[in-house]
Amino acid sequence: MATNPFAQAVSVESMSGPPSQSDYLVDRGFRLAAVVGAAIIILLVVYILYEIGGQALPAITEYGLGFLVSSTWDVSRQEFGILPEIWGTLYSSLLALAIGGFFGITVAIFLTQNFLPARLAAVLRTIVEMLAAIPSVVYGLWGIYVVIPAIRPIANWLHDVLGWVPFFSTSLSGPGLMPAVLVLSIMILPTVAAISQDALNLVPYKVKEAAYGMGTTRWEAILRVLVPTASRGIFGALVLGFGRALGETMALAMLIGNSNQISLSLFAPANTLASLLASNFPEAGQIEVQALMYAALALLAITLVVNIVGIGIISVATRKQKA
């Protein structure tokens, strides 16, 4: 009987069978840890909102919604408003997203679609990712000493020749929106590029093969098949990049000129919420701190809206794709 293969198979209990007591324990423990971890993150966000909201409450009751549409920030008269900062935050982030997003996705396509030998692509990928490791203040200094002098002649030529276009209506003296946007777009480029690369790499190889099999050219395959298939991930990359742009502080505080005005001109100084917070927090008195907390709350709200809109766009896009 010893040679009976069935008996042998049946006797292998360790391979299958009901989960043991310890399996249940590990399973439960893991589930508990995951739930607790997730709950802590949610509670932390709620707590941050509660804390900031609580500190902002006096300012909210005092200034109301007028705070969001007034453009004075005068501590000695205790008049506060953040419209120029909201404008500057959105304007600079959108422009940076347009530039950084375009180059980020281009880099991602270039590095994933066999344009380069795999080893060289890996090296370039690391270099792009290293951009994310450069401290913000170094970007700021680089902006002051390199970017501004480099773009000043171009900006002032544009102003001289095309001064009637609202975007070029002022000359660039030094700090201003354009240098800030350029530096910001470089700062968000690694985020966009890295996540887009992951998204493109996740597209199953057979999809690409099928596209080529249908007789598409390389560019048709990339632009019509691969990028749309990876669009969910690429959108995610753009939303993350935009979030990074909204919250970027130090480099912007050094480059944007921190001027409380609303101007369409790319060369005029502007201000952002994060820069306002960074500049004014250290020496703010009690009432100004409340106003700053209100501004921080507005920044959080903007980030939240951006994320929700991003998720909305992604779900609409994927639904369309399926249909």
Next chain:
Amino acid sequence: MKIRSVLRLAALVAFVGAMATGGGARADDVRIIGSGASFPFPIYATWFKSFSQETDGVTVDYQAKGSGAGIQDFINNTVQFAASDAAMSDEEIAQVKEGVVLLPMTAGEIVLAYNLDGVDELKLPRDVYPDIFLGKITKWNDERIAKANPGVELPDEPITVVVRSDSSGTTYVFTKHLSAINEDFKNGPGVGKTVQWPANDKLVKAPKNDGITATIKQTPGAMGYIEYGYAKLTGAKTAMLENKAGEFVSPSAESGSAALASAEFPGGDLPGEPGTPDLRVWVTDPAGEKAYPIATFTWMLFYKNQDPAVAKALREMVEYSLTDGQEMADKMGYIPLPDNVIAKVREASKLIQ
């Protein structure tokens, strides 16, 4: 940022706690923590470093958080002393139950630094430089600037005005001076650690003294106000300003001392602090012929009553700053205190007990 300040506070609390229980430190070691103004930070840092080295068992740490934060720390009793460019207001003094001694420790000048190729000497009359900061004079070849600078070729370029983006004692002193000499400035931006500057595309804001200095150096046609020490350190060109007597004076240790010499202390006691002399004085518009128009004292704030060992160390620190410390001042771009002020400060420092 919030998290960092919380961490810093936590570190401070832990540190103070460790000190209170004598955790590990020798009993006769005195550690003194101060915080406040960034304007005198370079010189304070030098003083405290050499004082700590030369004095056994005493270490002084100073954090340049800004005048407002320093006063806050002082009121909350988280430091042994604080420093402020705006001294302390009467209300703030009333909140400190241990009693307050305010001592002017050094002084500085605020200069108008500019970036204009080929123009090495620039004279700015009293009615002109406030108007530049009000945005009323926008071009370098404005006839009012040209009139004061015959023979100087001024370019037909816009003036980019650079001001502080963060709240600052430097801004407070500068706006106080401009408000004293110009009615429009007083009714417009007014006096404050941050003020509402006129909004136009040729006015940019940069953080801290170094941020303004860097922006001016990188921007042709820029002008801004910085602390004299920073201009001296970076070799930025500075304008000669017309003083009350109608003379054009460039910033220097001598012209600064001349400005301070005209300071008259109020003479009375601090409000609510009988016996403590009031050493708060502002030199908003000094009268002397050789006086540079924008100069200011900067203060250290001490408690009147505290642990005797700490009080002794603090008195030694003040004495060191008044003697050896003043000799370093000129080299670092600060103004040495006039002798009569040193005598007053030394006398008042005896109240730190």
